[in-house]
Structures are given as C-alpha cells and as structure tokens.
Amino acid sequence: NAGVTQTPKFQVLKTGQSMTLQCAQDMNHNSMYWYRQDPGMGLRLIYYSASEGTTDKGEVPNGYNVSRLNKREFSLRLESAAPSQTSVYFCASSVSTVNTEAFFGQGTRLTVV
Amino acid sequence: GQQLNQSPQSMFIQEGEDVSMNCTSSSIFNTWLWYKQEPGEGPVLLIALYKAGELTSNGRLTAQFGITRKDSFLNISASIPSDVGIYFCAGPISGTYKYIFGTGTRLKVLA
Numbered sequence: 001n002a003g004v005t006q007t008p009k010f011q012v013l014k015t016g017q018s019m020t021l022q023c024a025q026d027m028n029h030n031s032m033y034w035y036r037q038d039p040g041m042g043l044r045l046i047y048y049s050a051s052e053g054t055t056d057k058g059e060v061p062n063g064y065n066v067s068r069l070n071k072r073e074f075s076l077r078l079e080s081a082a083p084s085q086t087s088v089y090f091c092a093s094s095v096s097t098v099n100t101e102a103f104f105g106q107g108t109r110l111t112v113v
Numbered sequence: 114g115q116q117l118n119q120s121p122q123s124m125f126i127q128e129g130e131d132v133s134m135n136c137t138s139s140s141i142f143n144t145w146l147w148y149k150q151e152p153g154e155g156p157v158l159l160i161a162l163y164k165a166g167e168l169t170s171n172g173r174l175t176a177q178f179g180i181t182r183k184d185s186f187l188n189i190s191a192s193i194p195s196d197v198g199i200y201f202c203a204g205p206i207s208g209t210y211k212y213i214f215g216t217g218t219r220l221k222v223l224a
Contacts, residue, residue, distance in 0.1 A: 004155075033212060042117075042201055043156070043214040050210045058211060090155050094212070101146060102203075102212060104155025 002026050006091050006105035013081040013112045021076040021108050023091030031094045032074035033058075033102065034066060036087040043090060049074055050096075081112045117202055117215035125221045132189040134218040136202030145178050145185040148201045148214075156201055156214075160187070182207075192222050 007022045025032065030051045035043040035058075045058030049068040063085060065077045074093075078085060088109050092102040119136045126132055136145070144163055148156035160171050162178035162185060169176055175188045185202055202215040 031210070031212075035214070042119075042216045043203075045211060045213055048210060048212065056210065059213065092155070092212075101158040101161055102156075104157070107153075107155055 004091055004093055004103050004105040006089075006108050008108060009106065010109050011111070013078075013110065015082060015112060017081050018077070018079050019081065020078075021089055021091070021110075022073070023075065023105060024073045025091075025093040025103070026072065027093060027103065028071070029093035029103075030071070030096050032068065033092040033094075034064075034074070034076045035090045035092065036060065036085075037090060037107075038087050046076065046089075081110075083112045086110060086112045117204075117213060119200075119202060119215040119218050121218060122216070123219040123221070125223060126192055128192060128194060128222055128224050130192055132192055132196070132220060133186065134188075134200060134220075135184060135186045136215045137184045139183070141182045141207045142185075142204045143182065143207050144204045145176070146203045147174075147176050147185070147187050148203055150199045150201065150217075151197075156203075159200075189220075192220075194222050194224055196220060197222050 004025045033048045034046040037043045044060045047066040049055045052071045088107045091105045094100045094102040146161045147159045150156040160176040167178040173190045177186045199217045205212045
C-alpha cells in the first residue's frame with residue numbers, strides 16, 4: 001500500500017529559486033496537510049485542506065502557497081526560496097480534520113543555500 | 114499562536130524502566146493523539162483519545178485524556194531499545210480544522 005507519497009525526497013535550491021513539492025494519497029482521504037519540521041522541533045502546520053476545493057493557512061504559511069489539485073493531490077509551492085525555509089517537509093492526510101488519525105509521507109528534505 | 118507543550122523535552126532511561134510524559138495546552142482539545150517518529154521517517158500514530166477522562170492502552174503504552182481537556186499523558190512500561198524516538202502529542206484545535214503537534218519528547222533507552 002502506497003499511502004502518502006511525497007516527491008522529491010531531497011532537494012537543494014538556491015536562494016530565490018522556486019519549486020513545488022508534490023504529495024499524493026491513495027486512501028480516499030478528505031483532508032490533507034503540509035508541515036515543516038526543523039531540528040529539535042515539533043511539526044508546524046503550514047497549510048491544510050479540509051476537503052477537496054478548500055485550503056487554509058496553518059501556523060506558518062508565509063512564503064508558501066498550496067494547491068489542492070484534486071482529492072488525491074495537495075502540492076506545496078515555494079515561489080522564492082529563502083534559507084529560512086531549509087527544513088524537512090511532511091505531507092499528511094486523514095479521513096477528515098476531526099477525530100481521526102493522520103498518515104504521513106516519508107518527508108522531503110529541502111536545503112536552501 | 115497555539116502551542117502544545119510537552120515535557121520532558123528529552124529522557125535518557127535504562128531498558129526496563131517505565132516512562133511518563135505529558136502534553137498541555139492553553140486551549141481545549143476534543144481529541145488527543147500520540148505519535149512516534151523514528152529517524153528519517155514521518156510520525157506514526159500510537160494511540161488516539163476521544164473522550165475526556167478516557168484511558169486507552171496499546172500494548173505497553175497507555176495514554177489518558179485529561180478531564181480538563183487541556184492535557185494528556187503517555188506512559189510506556191518496561192521500555193525496550195526500540196522505544197527510542199520522538200513522541201508527539203497532536204490534535205485538532207477545538208472549533209477549528211487546525212491539526213497541530215506538540216514540541217515532542219525525545220526518548221533514548223540505554224541497554
């Protein structure tokens with residue numbers, strides 16, 4: 001079972017470059033999330049999509065945009081990467097946003113130089 | 114912004130010892146979830162709690178949903194080396210769709 005698949009697994013960007021992190025889930029989940037995890041810290045919510053067609057800001061949305069392309073896919077875009085965006089990014093999905101567990105991808109390790 | 118504070122931040126224990134950690138919030142939660150993250154992996158759910166006062170076990174793990182709905186506790190009995198990892202509490206902020214994580218408790222088990 002694939003579950004939640006993130007691509008790429010690793011990426012190095014130069015400051016100012018743009019890129020899109022891809023996430024897809026095959027569990028027919030309604031809700032999807034993007035988190036970032038910095039060394040020694042917990043996961044901070046960047047954006048989430050409660051259901052197909054909706055997206056909302058999380059705790060740290062600045063510098064990011066998202067697209068819920070369809071029920072399966074939720075992408076995260078960095079328009080102009082900054083060193084402060086060096087982090088490990090996790091995508092997750094859940095049946096809904098309330099009272100259910102979230103399943104996580106393997107993460108994307110992004111370095112901005 | 115909203116935070117879930119976990120304590121302790123880290124623990125070094127001997128194999129066979131019991132472990133206790135907790136998670137507190139300034140806001141009410143209707144769901145508490147406990148995750149474990151191993152190096153290079155995403156978090157994996159250990160236990161989910163849905164009612165205030167609820168006590169739930171999963172093998173050697175036991176978690177409780179605090180009656181104030183602002184805290185939760187996780188206990189691990191008779192720790193083993195594979196318990197090593199970071200343990201996170203998490204949940205959707207009541208009345209919102211924001212699913213947030215605690216600061217984490219890093220556990221190391223010495224054989």
